[in-house]
Amino acid sequence: MTATTPAIEGWFTTGPEPALIGSACTTCSTVFFPRTAGFCRNPACNGDEFTDTELSRRGRVWSYTDAQYQPPAPYIAPTDPYVPFALAAVEVPEGIVILGQVADGYTVDDFQVGDEMELVVETLYTDDTGDRTIWRWRPVPVEPVETKEA
């Protein structure tokens, strides 16, 4: 019997509106992603307690690239032959820039720096326990009212 589970435990929620899970320091309110515990990394804060906080699901592209060649292990390619994928660094309103693969079906030609992206959860690879999922960034369709200038 196989199941769909995150490729890493406790980094993001699943369901129709998935979100990354960060940690907010209960002393200085600084938000960290990935989650942290034990000590606050703000040098002006001695806090040691954190609460989980779901990060905004939308942000703006800080930069982007792709992986034209198959990355080395421990990356696990989901397909053979390898299919290149895009990567984006997206700044969320919490002021954190977060890397992620770009959702299946999109390439670097589909967005640019400053464009809006939305978090989705998709399958990263499949192992003997089933599909292992990961967060990804998906371009938010631009409202079709304006014509984009070249």
Next chain:
Amino acid sequence: MSHDVAIAGVGMHPWGKWGKNFVEYGVVAARAALADAGIPWADVDLIVGGETVRNGYGGYVAGATFAQALGWNGARVATSYAACATGAQALDTARARILAGLSEVALVVGADTTPKGFLAPNAGERYDDPDWLRFRLLGMTNPAYFALYARRRMDLYGATSEDFAQVKVKNAKHGLSNPNARYRKEVAAHDVLSSAIVADPLHLLDICATSDGAAAVILCSVEYARKHGLSDVRIKAISTVTPTFPNTVIDMPLMSTESSAGGVPEFTFKQSIGQAAYEEAGIGPDDVDVAEVYDLSTALELDWIEDLQLCKQGEAEQLLRAGDTTIGGRIPVNPSGGLACFGEAVPAQALAQVCELTWQLRGQAAGRQVEGARVGITANQGLFGHGSSVIVAR
């Protein structure tokens, strides 16, 4: 009080892909530096090795490994690791003991043997290691990080693939007659642009290779240098700064930045590396005659030029296009040929930068000499928050 130390000698083992034990390379570089200084190994009272993490236990204790290979002489020993900044940290350790009067002559040496292809983490499953996770969760290779920075230059400053290619063309030309360079061949912009795209927008020839190689520097007190009539090249600053919170520019190998919500520091991490070096040396960017920067990619050279304040943010392409960063121009960058001609040998690379500047300042950089160079600066950065910038002057 002066914080100067003297560079008594420098030496390298040529960069290449020889597949030999890293210790052999290190010994060749160390002996070359000793010969250059005219100092016998028996007179060295401190050895600092640059650690290599891909060569087993001998690599972890590189200082002692080189000391044994050269023949135990009873010298004090240290080993440094700061990823790509390893060499600067090793130099800083040697300098500190010399300035404290605890050592007189130090040999600093770094050497590496590297595997083929993308640098990947060591084997094993490590869900608490960001360097492992970035490969497992994202397939995020080193070139992908370089590509993020390159793409930002394009979207923010109007840089083009042709600009990036011209960095390679320039560095290939610079390195043509460098006997220690691995690649000594002219490259045309067309060659770069027609090479395969590895990580958009970077082509294969925009990205530096990994190499075997070794570099060594002999440091001594200024008094010792004067007494023995040694070279008048001095180290004026070694910046090994860490970032200032919050570090809001994404850094290899991390998957996220710290939050900018509470405000950002005056300098980004990379800017602070050079800034600290200038402050320590008591000089400014206008005083610099030549720079050796860490061109892991062609585009990254342009970032460093701005981070070292050799021009304003967003203007490095103009310098490049005007020929200012070419030998003969206003501020030559990477006269050695840079990583474009060497490829990266991690623990040796920051030392190799210092070797090049030493030759430049002595007027011994045959075929690539920056005429009249008196002040040089290096820049690079190691994984997990290691700054590296060295200022040398004569």
